[in-house]
Amino acid sequence: MTGRSAAGTDPVAGDPERELIPARAGIGLRFAHHRIVAETRPPVAWFEVHTENYMGGGAPLRCLDAIRADYPVSLHGVGLSLGSAEGLSAEHLARVARVVERVEPGLVSEHLSWSVTGSVYLADLLPLPMTEEALAVLSRNVDQLQTVLRRPILIENPSSYLQYRHSTIPEWEFLAAVAARTGCGILCDVNNVYVSASNHGWDAAAYLAALPAAAVGEIHLAGHSLRTLADGRSIRIDDHGSPVADAVWALYAAALERFGPIPTLIEWDNDIPALETLLREAARADAAMSSIGPPPGRTKTLEHGQRREPAHADTA
Amino acid sequence: MPTLLELQRAVAAGLRGRDQEAAAAFVRGDGFTPGERLSIYRNTLLGVLTNALGLAYPAVRRLVGDAFFDVAAQAFIEQRPPASAYLNEYGQGFADFLAGFPPAASLPYLPDVARLERSVNRALHASDAVPLALADLSEVAAALQARIVLTPHPSLDLLRLDYPADAIWRAVLSGDEDALARVDPSREPVWLMVERSEQGVDVTRMTAAEWDFTEQLVGGTPLGEALDRGGDFEPSVLLAGHLLRGRFVSFTVPADPRIPSFS
Numbered sequence: 001m002t003g004r005s006a007a008g009t010d011p012v013a014g015d016p017e018r019e020l021i022p023a024r025a026g027i028g029l030r031f032a033h034h035r036i037v038a039e040t041r042p043p044v045a046w047f048e049v050h051t052e053n054y055m056g057g058g059a060p061l062r063c064l065d066a067i068r069a070d071y072p073v074s075l076h077g078v079g080l081s082l083g084s085a086e087g088l089s090a091e092h093l094a095r096v097a098r099v100v101e102r103v104e105p106g107l108v109s110e111h112l113s114w115s116v117t118g119s120v121y122l123a124d125l126l127p128l129p130m131t132e133e134a135l136a137v138l139s140r141n142v143d144q145l146q147t148v149l150r151r152p153i154l155i156e157n158p159s160s161y162l163q164y165r166h167s168t169i170p171e172w173e174f175l176a177a178v179a180a181r182t183g184c185g186i187l188c189d190v191n192n193v194y195v196s197a198s199n200h201g202w203d204a205a206a207y208l209a210a211l212p213a214a215a216v217g218e219i220h221l222a223g224h225s226l227r228t229l230a231d232g233r234s235i236r237i238d239d240h241g242s243p244v245a246d247a248v249w250a251l252y253a254a255a256l257e258r259f260g261p262i263p264t265l266i267e268w269d270n271d272i273p274a275l276e277t278l279l280r281e282a283a284r285a286d287a288a289m290s291s292i293g294p295p296p297g298r299t300k301t302l303e304h305g306q307r308r309e310p311a312h313a314d315t316a
Numbered sequence: 317m318p319t320l321l322e323l324q325r326a327v328a329a330g331l332r333g334r335d336q337e338a339a340a341a342f343v344r345g346d347g348f349t350p351g352e353r354l355s356i357y358r359n360t361l362l363g364v365l366t367n368a369l370g371l372a373y374p375a376v377r378r379l380v381g382d383a384f385f386d387v388a389a390q391a392f393i394e395q396r397p398p399a400s401a402y403l404n405e406y407g408q409g410f411a412d413f414l415a416g417f418p419p420a421a422s423l424p425y426l427p428d429v430a431r432l433e434r435s436v437n438r439a440l441h442a443s444d445a446v447p448l449a450l451a452d453l454s455e456v457a458a459a460l461q462a463r464i465v466l467t468p469h470p471s472l473d474l475l476r477l478d479y480p481a482d483a484i485w486r487a488v489l490s491g492d493e494d495a496l497a498r499v500d501p502s503r504e505p506v507w508l509m510v511e512r513s514e515q516g517v518d519v520t521r522m523t524a525a526e527w528d529f530t531e532q533l534v535g536g537t538p539l540g541e542a543l544d545r546g547g548d549f550e551p552s553v554l555l556a557g558h559l560l561r562g563r564f565v566s567f568t569v570p571a572d573p574r575i576p577s578f579s
Contacts, residue, residue, distance in 0.1 A: 052401050052402055055404065056404055057445075057470070057471075058441060059516075079401020080401070084324065085321035086321065092402065114324060117324040117325055117327075118325065120398070120399065121401050122357075122361055122397075123364040123398070126357060129320065129342075131317075133320050161353050161357070162343045162344065162350070163343070163346070164323070164344065165342060166342070201346075233347055233348065235356070237356070
């Protein structure tokens with residue numbers, strides 16, 4: 001069963017009020033915009049925040065509580081290291097679980113990557129070798145996370161700058177296999193697909209076409225940069241510090257054709273611009289979603305701009 | 317073919333600036349060398365962690381300048397990398413590292429400024445807790461009140477520093493060059509209380525006796541014993557102030573060890 005496990009399935013018993021993330025554009029909320037969002041309540045359909053930024057108490061958590069009262073919120077983790085051969089850190093897992101319990105997010109996501117080994121956090125989303133062993137490790141860790149959180153999560157494809165010699169499975173097949181084995185959904189970062197495809201000579205459109213559409217529950221869009229060395233060699237770097245590139249918007253249109261309108265996040269983490277800039281990017285994503293119809297075979301009830309699907313509506 | 321664990325250990329060693337060769341052997345070239353590819357990740361690692369330290373130690377950063385700070389941070393990151401992605405906690409030990417960092421030896425007060433900033437950052441991100449109300453304590457029978465042991469708020473910290481780091485820290489972060497010029501950074505101990513407030517984090521100077529009394533309460537000394545000591549101040553007044561400011565969140569009344577138990 002590759003359940004449509006993203007926004008729609010299995011509302012946790014005892015937590016019926018959890019607001020689902022609508023099939024509209026959302027914005028990655030960073031501290032720089034906390035105040036303006038809290039004070040002006042801009043017309044944004046939903047926000048996504050980094051789980052790791054809310055693991056303490058004090059002002060950040062209070063501010064998120066206030067925003068959460070008015071908007072659906074998605075929690076996006078960057079540090080659980082789902083690909084660690086040594087398994088998940090019990091301490092970090094407990095911190096993630098506490099934030100999830102507090103925020104009651106519409107979606108919870110993490111990455112197809114690793115960042116911890118030997119109790120050292122390496123502060124980046126490091127690529128996994130695409131092997132059967134890594135697939136088993138990732139699936140086991142995703143299982144554990146979903147068991148602890150009592151909900152399905154989404155796994156995001158990272159941008160990558162290297163490939164291992166002994167990899168045997170294409171990344172898109174690896175993602176599909178994790179979703180099939182664990183029932184997790186896929187967070188398709190279209191910018192990351194573009195960056196990795198460009199860096200490794202993959203076909204970005206074929207990547208999207210190979211993903212199991214029913215499992216894709218969210219899309220990320222962000223800016224990247226092209227780094228060119230003096231000798232003319234170049235590599236694309238996913239630095240979230242600029243507008244979404246035109247080529248990525250084009251790939252997004254292809255993704256929407258395939259996946260239908262699904263929650264789409266605008267991410268911007270470096271040189272964070274005025275909120276209006278993010279609102280304009282979000283409006284562009286919303287316009288792209290409006291220009292296509294609802295996806296075939298997908299039950300969809302819209303109320304107050306919220307996407308609410310009956311449990312199991314899309315499990316095939 | 318390496319196991320996943322072997323690969324992750326090798327990549328970690330490479331990214332931490334130790335053995336680059338083992339990781340490089342597992343990485344495809346394809347236009348860039350394995351070393352060039354791995355260095356993209358190493359640069360991110362150093363950038364993210366240096367930035368995290370800079371956010372936690374803004375006054376240290378301004379005192380030494382960005383270039384010096386980046387060098388010190390990189391050396392610290394290589395010695396003491398974080399254990400988790402909860403980076404608000406990162407930086408434990410940076411003050412001691414600076415104390416033993418030869419290029420910083422000309423600023424003897426720098427480690428104390430770092431100790432204060434560590435405490436401030438810790439207070440900023442400490443867990444929330446509901447303060448103890450005075451009424452809760454008065455429910456304890458009068459005969460037992462001397463045995464009360466208080467639990468401090470998670471954000472509360474007490475620092476005894478050799479240099480007036482609070483004055484330096486304030487002057488540096490105010491950006492007021494005149495204020496900084498007026499600070500006398502010579503060795504003179506200060507007793508500080510650090511706590512989160514509605515507005516941010518408060519750093520308060522105390523007398524040595526007030527600090528000792530508060531330190532005893534924080535350390536679990538029963539109320540009666542702490543109040544008996546006193547000093548150049550009225551301990552019950554200071555205690556009331558602590559409670560009013562929400563510096564303690566709960567209490568226990570341990571059995572008197574002098575009374576034998578027959579349970």
